[in-house]
Amino acid sequence: MTNRDIKSKRVERQVKLPTSKAVEIAWKSIRQRLHRSLVVTSGIILAMAFLMYILSSDKAIDGMRNWMREAADTAEIQSAKKRVETLQPQVLALASEITIAAAKLPANASDTFDDKKSFGQEFVEIQKELGPLPVSPDVMKKLLATRAEMVNTFTQWREATTNLKEAKIIMNGPQNLVAMMKGNGVPTTDAEIRNARTQTNWLIALALLVAFAGILNSMLMSVTERFREIGTMKCLGALDSFIVKLFLIESFFQGGAGTIMGILLGLLLSMVGVTAQYGGYAWKMYPYPSIAAATGLCLVVGVLLTVGGAVYPAWRAARMHPIEAMRVET
Amino acid sequence: MSQTTAPTPVTADSLSEYTVRTIGVKRSYKMGTEEVHALRGVDIQINRGEYISIMGPSGSGKSTLFNMIGGLDKPSEGKVYIDEVDIAQLDAYELAWMRCRKIGYIFQTFNLIPVMTAIENVMLPMIFAGMNTADAQDKAAEILKRVELGHRMVNKPSEMSGGQQQRVAIARAFANDPAIILADEPTGNLDLTTGTLIIELLRQLNKERGVTIISATHDHKMLAVSDRIIWIRDGQIDKIERREDLNIQVGTIDGH
Numbered sequence: 001m002t003n004r005d006i007k008s009k010r011v012e013r014q015v016k017l018p019t020s021k022a023v024e025i026a027w028k029s030i031r032q033r034l035h036r037s038l039v040v041t042s043g044i045i046l047a048m049a050f051l052m053y054i055l056s057s058d059k060a061i062d063g064m065r066n067w068m069r070e071a072a073d074t075a076e077i078q079s080a081k082k083r084v085e086t087l088q089p090q091v092l093a094l095a096s097e098i099t100i101a102a103a104k105l106p107a108n109a110s111d112t113f114d115d116k117k118s119f120g121q122e123f124v125e126i127q128k129e130l131g132p133l134p135v136s137p138d139v140m141k142k143l144l145a146t147r148a149e150m151v152n153t154f155t156q157w158r159e160a161t162t163n164l165k166e167a168k169i170i171m172n173g174p175q176n177l178v179a180m181m182k183g184n185g186v187p188t189t190d191a192e193i194r195n196a197r198t199q200t201n202w203l204i205a206l207a208l209l210v211a212f213a214g215i216l217n218s219m220l221m222s223v224t225e226r227f228r229e230i231g232t233m234k235c236l237g238a239l240d241s242f243i244v245k246l247f248l249i250e251s252f253f254q255g256g257a258g259t260i261m262g263i264l265l266g267l268l269l270s271m272v273g274v275t276a277q278y279g280g281y282a283w284k285m286y287p288y289p290s291i292a293a294a295t296g297l298c299l300v301v302g303v304l305l306t307v308g309g310a311v312y313p314a315w316r317a318a319r320m321h322p323i324e325a326m327r328v329e330t
Numbered sequence: 331m332s333q334t335t336a337p338t339p340v341t342a343d344s345l346s347e348y349t350v351r352t353i354g355v356k357r358s359y360k361m362g363t364e365e366v367h368a369l370r371g372v373d374i375q376i377n378r379g380e381y382i383s384i385m386g387p388s389g390s391g392k393s394t395l396f397n398m399i400g401g402l403d404k405p406s407e408g409k410v411y412i413d414e415v416d417i418a419q420l421d422a423y424e425l426a427w428m429r430c431r432k433i434g435y436i437f438q439t440f441n442l443i444p445v446m447t448a449i450e451n452v453m454l455p456m457i458f459a460g461m462n463t464a465d466a467q468d469k470a471a472e473i474l475k476r477v478e479l480g481h482r483m484v485n486k487p488s489e490m491s492g493g494q495q496q497r498v499a500i501a502r503a504f505a506n507d508p509a510i511i512l513a514d515e516p517t518g519n520l521d522l523t524t525g526t527l528i529i530e531l532l533r534q535l536n537k538e539r540g541v542t543i544i545s546a547t548h549d550h551k552m553l554a555v556s557d558r559i560i561w562i563r564d565g566q567i568d569k570i571e572r573r574e575d576l577n578i579q580v581g582t583i584d585g586h
Contacts (some may be wrong), residue, residue, distance in 0.1 A: 010413055010414065010415050011415050011420060011424045011427060011428060012424070012431075013421075013423040013424055013426050013427055013458070014423045014424070014426035014427035014430060014458070015460035017457070017458065017460070020455065027383060028445065028446070028450075029430040032444075032445035032446075033445055050585075107367075181449065192571070228439075228441060228444055229444070231440075231441075232437075232442075232443065233443070233454070233458075234401075234426075234429070234456040235402070235429055235435045235456055236429065236430060236458055236502070237426050237427065237429045237430020237431070237437070237458040237459060237506075238426065238453055238458055239423065239426050242458075321402065322402050323397050323402045323403060323427075327367045
C-alpha cells in the first residue's frame with residue numbers, strides 16, 4: 001500500500017463551518033468580554049464622536065447661514081414684519097389711554113390692588129419682562145384699584161406688548177444671528193466662508209485621521225491580546241479562514257456598536273453645542289438631510305475602518321503557527 | 331459527511347503498529363544570519379496506547395520534537411508519520427482535520443478559552459469537527475463527568491482552580507476521541523497533589539481508552555508512570571528508557 005493510499009483513507013479534510021457558527025461564537029465572545037470590548041470600543045466611540053461632532057456642527061452652522069440668507073423672504077419674517085406694523089400703534093394707543101387715566105387719579109387713591117392675584121405676576125416682574133409699563137408700578141396699582149375697567153385695558157396692553165416683542169425678535173433674527181456668529185468668530189459673508197472652508201476641510205481630515213488611528217489601534221490591541229486563544233483554537237482544529245471570519249465578525253459588531261454610539265455622542269454634543277451658542281436659531285433651518293448624510297458617512301467610515309483595521313491583524317494571527325501564537329506572553 | 335462517527339475504524343494494526351514514527355527528523359531555524367539546528371536527526375517509534383515522556387533540558391530540542399509529533403511544526407528534513415500519514419503531505423485542511431480528530435492537546439497554561447464555560451470549551455473541538463450542538467453538548471457533559479467536573483460545567487475558567495481548569499482541558503483534548511494526546515508540561519502550573527491527580531487521570535484515560543499519551547515534562551511523578559522516557563540532548567536522542575529501568579533511577583534521584 002502506498003503512502004497516498006493510506007493518507008486518503010486516514011485523513012479527511014476539515015469541514016468548513018457555516019458563518020452562522022462564527023457569528024454565534026463572536027457574539028458570545030463580545031457579550032462575555034463586554035468590559036474589555038468597551039475599552040476597545042471606546043477608542044472607536046471617541047474617534048467617531050469627534051468626526052461626527054465636527055461634521056454635524058459644520059452642517060448646523062451651514063444651516064444657520066442658509067437661514068440668514070433666506071430668512072428675509074420667508075413667510076415667517078414677512079408676517080412678523082406685518083405684525084410689528086400693526087401692533088406698534090395698538091401698543092401706543094393703549095399705553096396713552098393708561099397714561100391719561102392715571103393722570104386723572106386723585107392724590108389719595110388707594111393702592112390696595114392685588115396685581116399678583118389678577119395677573120399672576122407683580123407689576124415689577126412684568127416690567128422686567130416686557131420693558132417699562134406706561135406708568136410706574138405704584139401708579140398702576142392705584143389706577144387699577146380705583147378704576148376696575150382699566151384692568152381690561154392693561155390686559156390688552158400686556159398682550160399686545162408681548163406679541164410685539166416676539167414679532168420684533170423674529171423680524172430682527174437674522175441680524176441677531178449674524179452678531180452672534182461674529183461674536184463666536186464664525187465667518188458670515190460669502191468671501192469669509194470661502195476662506196474658512198479650507199480650514200474646516202482640514203479639521204474634517206484631521207477628524208478622519210484620528211478615527212483611523214484610534215480604530216486601527218483598538219483592533220490591533222484586541223487581536224494581539226488574543227494570540228494565545230487563536231493558537232489554541234488552531235490546535236483544536238479551527239481553519240485559518242474560520243479565525244479570520246471570527247475576528248471580522250467580532251470587529252463588525254464592535255465597530256458597528258462603537259460607531260453608532262460615537263455618532264450619537266458626537267451628534268448630541270454638537271446639538272447641545274450649537275443650541276448653547278445660538279439658541280433657537282440653530283433649529284430654524286436645521287439641515288436634517290445633510291445631518292443624515294453625515295451620519296451615513298460616519299457609519300460607513302466607522303464600520304469600514306473597524307473591519308478594515310481587523311483584516312490585517314486577524315489574517316496575521318490566523319496564519320501564525322499555533323505554537324508561535326501560544327508562545328506570545330499574555 | 332461522516333461527522334459523528336468515532337475515529338476511523340481503519341484497521342490501524344494491519345497497517346502498522348506505530349501511532350507516531352519519525353525518520354531522520356531535522357529542524358533548523360534561521361536566527362538572524364545564524365542557522366540554529368534544533369533537531370539533528372531523530373528516529374523514534376511510538377506504539378499505540380503507549381505513555382511516553384520526553385525529557386531534556388531547555389534548548390535541547392525537546393519542544394521542537396514535541397511540536398513535530400503534534401503536527402504543529404514541519405521538519406526541515408526527514409519524515410514524521412502520524413498514524414502512518416506523512417504530515418509533510420497534508421494541506422491546511424487536512425492538518426486542521428488531523429489536529430481536530432487525531433490529536434488532543436493539553437497545555438501547561440491550560441489555554442481554555444476564557445469567555446467560554448467548561449462545557450463550551452469541551453464542545454469547541456466537536457463544533458469544529460462539524461458535530462451538531464445538541465450531540466456535542468451531550469458528549470461534552472459525559473466527558474466532563476468522567477473527569478469529575480459534572481458539577482462545574484457552566485463555570486468559566488476564571489471561576490475554577492488550576493486543577494479543575496486542567497481537567498477541563500483534558501476533557502477538551504479527549505472531545506473527538508483522538509488517537510494521540512500531546513501534553514506539554516501538564517503539571518507545570520499545578521501543586522504537587524493536584525499534579526499527581528492529573529497524572530493519575532491521564533494514566534487512567536490512557537488505559538481505559540487505549541490512547542497514546544506523549545508528554546514533555548520535568549515532573550518525576552510523570553516519569554514514574556511512563557512506559558518509556560525519551561531523553562533529548564543537543565537535538566538528538568540521548569537515551570530511551572523503559573519504566574522497568576527507570577523505577578530504580580527515580581529511587582536514587584528522589585532518595586526514597
